Amino acid sequence: MYNFWRRNRTKIESAVYENRLDSVKEDHKSDKKNEVELSSLNSEIKPLASDATLPKPQTRSTVQHKLNLPTIVEASFIMNYKDWKDIYDRSQRKMKSGWTDVVDERVRSCNFRCTLAFDRRKVGAENSRKKNCSFFRALAICDNNSCERVFDIFIKDEPVPRESIAFRVRVIGDENHEGPPVARQLTGKKRLQVGKAANAIDPVKVFQRKVESADEEILKARNFTGCETAEVIKHASADYRKIYQLDEDIFRECRIRQHILEEIDVTSEEIKGYVQVMAEKPFRLHLTSEPQILRYVSYCENNSYSHVYIDATGSIVKSLPHQKSALMYAAIFKDGNDPTNVIPLGHAILVDHTATSISYFLGTLRQGIVTLKAKVVRPSFFVTDFSPAIFNAILHTFNHEDIRGHLKRCWNVLLRKYDAKQIRSKSTTFEMFDSSSPRRLHQFVMIEQCPITWPTFGIKNKIFKGRRYSVTITNTCNIDSPLFAMYVMFLTEPMINNIILNSNKEPFLSLRKTLLLVESDGWDEARLHWLTTHNLLTHRQTIEHNAYGSVDGNSLRFIKNPAQLYRTNYICSRQNCPTRERISTSADLSLEDGWLCNEEVVAEPSNFIHGPPPFLFVDILHPTMNDPNSEGIVQVDDNFHDIQQNITIGLLT
Numbered sequence: 001m002y003n004f005w006r007r008n009r010t011k012i013e014s015a016v017y018e019n020r021l022d023s024v025k026e027d028h029k030s031d032k033k034n035e036v037e038l039s040s041l042n043s044e045i046k047p048l049a050s051d052a053t054l055p056k057p058q059t060r061s062t063v064q065h066k067l068n069l070p071t072i073v074e075a076s077f078i079m080n081y082k083d084w085k086d087i088y089d090r091s092q093r094k095m096k097s098g099w100t101d102v103v104d105e106r107v108r109s110c111n112f113r114c115t116l117a118f119d120r121r122k123v124g125a126e127n128s129r130k131k132n133c134s135f136f137r138a139l140a141i142c143d144n145n146s147c148e149r150v151f152d153i154f155i156k157d158e159p160v161p162r163e164s165i166a167f168r169v170r171v172i173g174d175e176n177h178e179g180p181p182v183a184r185q186l187t188g189k190k191r192l193q194v195g196k197a198a199n200a201i202d203p204v205k206v207f208q209r210k211v212e213s214a215d216e217e218i219l220k221a222r223n224f225t226g227c228e229t230a231e232v233i234k235h236a237s238a239d240y241r242k243i244y245q246l247d248e249d250i251f252r253e254c255r256i257r258q259h260i261l262e263e264i265d266v267t268s269e270e271i272k273g274y275v276q277v278m279a280e281k282p283f284r285l286h287l288t289s290e291p292q293i294l295r296y297v298s299y300c301e302n303n304s305y306s307h308v309y310i311d312a313t314g315s316i317v318k319s320l321p322h323q324k325s326a327l328m329y330a331a332i333f334k335d336g337n338d339p340t341n342v343i344p345l346g347h348a349i350l351v352d353h354t355a356t357s358i359s360y361f362l363g364t365l366r367q368g369i370v371t372l373k374a375k376v377v378r379p380s381f382f383v384t385d386f387s388p389a390i391f392n393a394i395l396h397t398f399n400h401e402d403i404r405g406h407l408k409r410c411w412n413v414l415l416r417k418y419d420a421k422q423i424r425s426k427s428t429t430f431e432m433f434d435s436s437s438p439r440r441l442h443q444f445v446m447i448e449q450c451p452i453t454w455p456t457f458g459i460k461n462k463i464f465k466g467r468r469y470s471v472t473i474t475n476t477c478n479i480d481s482p483l484f485a486m487y488v489m490f491l492t493e494p495m496i497n498n499i500i501l502n503s504n505k506e507p508f509l510s511l512r513k514t515l516l517l518v519e520s521d522g523w524d525e526a527r528l529h530w531l532t533t534h535n536l537l538t539h540r541q542t543i544e545h546n547a548y549g550s551v552d553g554n555s556l557r558f559i560k561n562p563a564q565l566y567r568t569n570y571i572c573s574r575q576n577c578p579t580r581e582r583i584s585t586s587a588d589l590s591l592e593d594g595w596l597c598n599e600e601v602v603a604e605p606s607n608f609i610h611g612p613p614p615f616l617f618v619d620i621l622h623p624t625m626n627d628p629n630s631e632g633i634v635q636v637d638d639n640f641h642d643i644q645q646n647i648t649i650g651l652l653t
Contacts, residue, residue, distance in 0.1 A: 073171040075110040078164050088159075093123055098188030103138065103153060104225070107169060113221035114142035114149055114175065115182045124158065135159075144222060146179035175221075183224035186232055194233055195240025203233040250320075251280045265289075270371050276364055281494065283320055284357070286364045288346035293368045296345045297377050299335045306379040308333050308345065310362075310390055317349055324351045329361060333379070354519055356452065356491070358393035366397055388520075402522060452488060455480045455523035464528040476547050479527055482555040483514065489615060490515050496614045507559045510534075534558055556617050560587040563613040568606040585609070589618050 087099035104116045121138040124130070137154040152170040159165045186194060198206045207230040214227040228236075247253040255278065262273035268290035277286035300306045312327040319325050331345040348361040369377050378398055384390045388403065395401045401409070458476055489496045500512050510533050517526040531537050536554055537545045547554065570582045 070173050075112070075169045075171070077106045077110055077167050077169070079106065079167060080164050081159065081162055084159055084165050093126060095121060095123065098190075101184070101188060101190055103167075104184060106167065107151065107153065108218070110169060112151075112169075112171065113177070113218055113223055114147060114151070115144060115184060115223045115225055116140040116151060117143040117184075142175075142177075143182045143184070144177050144179045147173075147176045149173040149175060177221045177223070179222070181222040181224050183226075183228065186228050186236060191236050192240060192243070194228070195236040195238075198233050198237035199240055203230055203237055206233050254278055254285065267291075271368050276368070277360075281323065282352045282357075283323055283326065283349070284352070284361075285349040286346065286361055287348065288365060288368060290368075290372065292343070292345055293365070293372055295335065295343055296333060297369065297373055299333055299343075300377050300379050304380065306333065307381045307383055308379045310382060310384045310394065312353075312387075312390070320351065324353075326351050327353060329358065331362070331365060353389055355389045355392035355396065356519065358389055359396045362393055362397040392520075404521065452491060453518070453523065454484055455527065459524050459527065462524045462528060464525065465532070476527065478549055478551045478554045479530065479547060480523075482551055483527065483530065486511065486559075486615070487515055487518055493614075499614045507563055511559065530555075557587075560617055562587075562610050564589075564608070564616060565610060566606045566608045569604040571602045571604070573600040573602065589616065 083102070087096050087102050088094075089096055100116070100118045103118075107116060118138055118140045122136070124133060124135040134154040134156050135158040137152070140151040140153065142149045142151075150172045152172070154168055154170075155165060156168070194206060207228070210227050218225070219227065245253055246256045254275065258273060258275035258278055261275060265272045265274075271288075271290040271293065274287055274289050275285060276288055277284065296308075308331055310329070310331045312329045314325055314327045317326040317328045326349055329348040329350060331347075332342050333345060334342050346361070346365045348358075350357055350361065366376060369375075376398070382394050382398075384394070391403050391406075395403060395406050399406065455476075457480070490500055491497070500508050500515065503509065503512075510530070514526045514530045514533075517529055531545075531547065531554075534554075536547065536549070564587045565585065566587070568584045568586075570584060572580045572582075574580070
């Protein structure tokens, strides 16, 4: 029919027009006849009296009330073309993700308090011939169970570029929000914005700000949109991190970022990137860059009273699984008069908060300074809180002394034992102890990215528990080597560290006190504690003592028994053996299965009496062989690498 009408439009229009004129003429003639007839009747008709009882015309609202029709409310809002482009893709003629959040905000700006749940939408097709249909239409309902409102949101004509768009809203039904509180889901750009803010400050603080800025009228209507719970904000924060993370494994991601930062750093010459040191267990990150160090050097050279502030905080670093709590250490300085001009020299994230671990971080900064300037550039002052670990780390790294030595030096200065010239000449080179206490440099060795102090030979004029000791230099090796080996295991093996720290039985109790003294007071105090605890020093009238002895006699025997003590049951196959079953107890590991006997001896599996020890000590015997020439036993020259490196005990090797 439509095509027929378009083809014969001119003919049909002319025919209809002629018929219309003819009908109009006939109607005009009939109207004249009617006028004559009516004129004769007017004289006979009398006017009627007004009656107040006659029904009056009813309004639309009255009719709706009687028929119980739903209430209809209409509103409108204006959106500029830029905002429209953010939610509408003109090339694909469809709405972009997140358009419902934008429309929901605009609808609420029209004093509607419902929680909109959009049901369906429709966008007009390109070059559509449906002139009476709206270009855009969306239907939404209130998400509250007790509210039956329906929202019809539409745009009549297709928006023209650079012109504002008028949205019309037709709401059908009455507002009723007696049901439980509801809220729109946090999605799209809003979820990213909330996640970004939660990662920047804190999920709890973001929740607090949202509660403080929430619209009370909207909350009274039980619409909690825009006031998400703390749990939702935490999930949004986690989703935001997932978007920008490079790998699910945090350690692998750290290595990737370390490599990326080194590759994109094209300005630094000596110190590339930002992540200088990274270790997984115990976890550590040392963060600094070449521009930071150069700025610090310039600051120290141009200021007579330069300050470096060192502190730690744990509020911005989350704990890692199966590791101690992580703290973020910062070394910062204030360059210039602006109090907000605080510049970091370096940062570190550590789970090991001992003086040795912090010294490693500060040593990285010191090494960077020496790399760039070929000398150590120290500030005039270090400012920190009352943290013995940080105190010791600063003094170890920059002054080669500990807290006790530093306090002695300060005490000697207060007693005026040195004048100003001597202080200036010796402050950066020597420890200014009393004249009877010579300067001793602490030496470090790097094992698994951990700086470890090793003991010096001998003890000279050391006061311990009220007595002064001096141990012969050449006779401390039998103590230094085993204690240092156990100290390395204590620092680098978390399982051994946990056993030593948490056990209240020997030998771990005395071993723990000895190793902790290394951390706090140095090797001299630790070795003297070990020697005096086990009565190894020969008491004489003089202060000279001799620590001569074997490694097993002065150190290992106190650990092997009882830690390494084991029991073995032997059964002799000879029936008339006076003691067929024997029990042997020993702390020395042996490959022998029995004792000298003419018959076969069966040895049952050995068991450690006090449970599996954290470490084992095994004696390596020098190999021998029968010499055919001398018909005797001679020692064989063997390389250390040829010695058996593994031993199997139970299921462990």
